Amino acid sequence: MAANKTNLTRRAFIGGAAAFGAVSIAVPRVALAEPTSADVQAQADAARVKLDDMQKRLNQASDDYYTALEEHDTATAKMDEAQAKIDDNNVKIAELQESLGGRARGMYRDGQITFLDVLLGSSSFDDFLKNWDILQTLNESDANLVAQTKTLREDNEKQKAEYQAQADTAKQKMDEAEAIKNEAEGLVEQYQAEVDSLDAEVAELVEQERQAAAEAEAARQREEFEQQQESNTDNTSNETNNGNNDTGNDTTDDYTPPADNGGGSSSGGSTGGGGTPNAAALSVAAGFLGVPYVWGGDDPSGFDCSGLTSYCYRATGYEIGRTTYAQYASANYIMSLSEAQPGDVLYNGGHVGICSQAGGGEYIHAPAPGQVVCYSTWSQFYCALRW
Structure with a gap:
């Protein structure tokens, strides 16, 4: 039944527009002819482009x-840092206030508390003179305690602002x-839905077209990548020769890491073989x-491409990053x-997998x-x- 429905849909699309009235029972039988191979190919091409874009x-x-989740976690961590500083500052402020309280009690015993009363409750010139006298009695240690308390309170205000800013970032x-x-x-x-709408014949062609297009693009990228490797090797060799012939003049290192031809930026990894392959990740x-593909999936209930690689590496003791680019950027060796x-x-x-055969075949x-x-x-x- 489903196949008949698909065939009727294709007939209506391909033959109906040309027949100007395919709904009429008087339409010649030829209008309902099966699509040609060219029609099927055109439909497959269009579907592949659409699916590839998706x-x-x-x-x-x-x-x-x-x-975005990593940035949220970073902001949350900074919130925690700010709160920890506020808590630490509050402990120090309490200690300083206790010390200042002890100083005030000492002033009371020395008969100086009347000056403090004046300091807190008057605003005349005479009061100012009395205040000045009190300030003169404060020793350097007293001044330091006051200054430290003030600095800590100011820092608390900054930390509260930082906390709020990071809270806003985390929410965003x-x-x-x-x-x-x-x-x-x-x-x-x-x-x-697009995949489900394709009949078997078109779906097979779509997959063939997808693989052919991906292989052609991969071949182009491989050639570009290998040319970059050769260029980097030549540059390194020239710099080594120049260094051996150096007569004391300063030299400049022009070497740059290989570019991510797949759309990312440069990685800090080394080119060429090195390290030890993580065969255990393949076993995992x-x-x-x-296990089904699940967008955003990174556990055994379902994986997307980078979710699978990150999970298998994490299970064997490696943290390689959750996203495709993070994995490229964190690699110790790019080969x-x-x-x-x-x-x-x-x-x-834009895609990753785990090699199961030497040469990536x-x-x-x-x-x-x-x-x-x-x-x-x-x-x-x-x-x-490789890591």
Whole structure:
């Protein structure tokens, strides 16, 4: 029944507009002809572009969501710091007030309390002279106690302002995260509805087109990345030679880390192989095969792409960041795909997976809404990350 409904929909879309009245029973039989392969291909192309755009938006939304949560947590931590300083200041102020109280009691015993009474209750010139006399009796220690109390009270006011500012930031970031989450959930539903509306023939072509496009883009990015690596190697070699030939003149280090050709900024990681692949992370990932893709998911009930990699690494003792870019930025080594080993994280600027075969030819990842954690072999990554 569903297949017939889909076929009728396609006939109405492709044949109906050309027939100018496909609803009439007098329409020639040829108007209901099955779509040609070109028609199906065109429909698949359009669907793939739409789905790819949705997937990119979902991936970006996931990164934005967790970035907002991290900023919220940072603001909350700063609130706690400000409150801790206020509490500490209050303890010190109480101690200083106790010391000043002791000084006042001493002044009372010395017969100076009458001057304090005048200081607190008068405003004439004579009162001023009396106040001045009292100030003269304060020793340097008394003055320091007063100054410290004043400074601590001023700092408390600053800390209260900082606390409020961070509280406002925390609320703003949480609101941002909620807005991103709500928008993404709507996008997931839209994505799933789009997938559900495709019949098997078009869906197969969509997936083929998606993989072909991703492989072509990954190949371009790999070539660009490897050229950058070669350029960095040449620069380093030239600088070494210049250093060996240095006659005492100052030299400038022009080396820059490789750019994130997938859309991020430069990383502090080293290029080239190094470190030890985290094969244990691959074993953890293999235990989640079949777990559904869940946007924003980072636990065994459901994962998105970076949620899976961060969880598997965290389970083996590594904190690599929750978002795709955070993982790229935190990597100790950024390598070409050919250097990838099982357990390394594979990266393409908007998606990540865990390498399961040397050279990155196979990997485990959380692909997209409606799919599950699985092995894949199509070439969509351009570099490998290692910690």
